[in-house]
Amino acid sequence: MARVLEALEIYQHDVVDGLAEHALCGRPTISVGTISGGISVNTVPDHCTIEIDRRCVPGEKPREAYAHVLNYLRNSLAADPQVTHDEPFSESLGLDDAHSSELAAQLCKTARGVTGRCEIVGVPYGTDAATIADAGIPSVVFGPGSIAQAHTADEWIALDELHTASEIYYRFARQVTS
Numbered sequence: 001m002a003r004v005l006e007a008l009e010i011y012q013h014d015v016v017d018g019l020a021e022h023a024l025c026g027r028p029t030i031s032v033g034t035i036s037g038g039i040s041v042n043t044v045p046d047h048c049t050i051e052i053d054r055r056c057v058p059g060e061k062p063r064e065a066y067a068h069v070l071n072y073l074r075n076s077l078a079a080d081p082q083v084t085h086d087e088p089f090s091e092s093l094g095l096d097d098a099h100s101s102e103l104a105a106q107l108c109k110t111a112r113g114v115t116g117r118c119e120i121v122g123v124p125y126g127t128d129a130a131t132i133a134d135a136g137i138p139s140v141v142f143g144p145g146s147i148a149q150a151h152t153a154d155e156w157i158a159l160d161e162l163h164t165a166s167e168i169y170y171r172f173a174r175q176v177t178s
Contacts, residue, residue: 001037001048004083007076008032008052008069015072022057024122025094028065029055055124058096062088092126093134095141103138110172111142114164123147142168 037048
């Protein structure tokens with residue numbers, strides 16, 4: 001597995017870092033999120049498993065990114081027939097802002113009216129909004145809290161942030177239905 005990890009590190013630096021960059025989301029990423037294998041510290045493991053997280057930016061296709069990584073590994077590790085892989089358990093598009101910029105601008109204007117500030121940013125995490133946007137429906141991601149606290153054992157948001165977000169949602173909904 002050390003050879004696979006080394007190949008993935010080279011792939012990140014030599015290949016992924018050179019792929020197309022998105023203005024808001026930056027470059028695609030790849031990381032190894034889990035490594036497991038072996039039964040004890042003094043026994044040579046009979047197997048080792050890793051899970052890879054390859055994040056796509058808008059414009060990339062998850063299946064093409066998956067095939068690209070596999071082809072790179074096959075070429076890099078051609079002498080090692082023991083390397084196998086499973087199909088991805090999750091595929092997610094990057095949220096493309098091409099058809100959502102007007103919606104984002106309207107929401108930002110509303111947020112600025114409530115908080116006095118707003119900034120449109122891109123983020124590297126996955127969201128179902130990307131699937132909705134891919135269907136031609138303008139989509140943005142907005143809400144209270146910090147992504148650093150999301151999906152953790154102790155996930156929480158401050159009540160004042162929830163109240164502020166509720167006010168923004170309310171005002172925004174009134175504008176688009178008027």
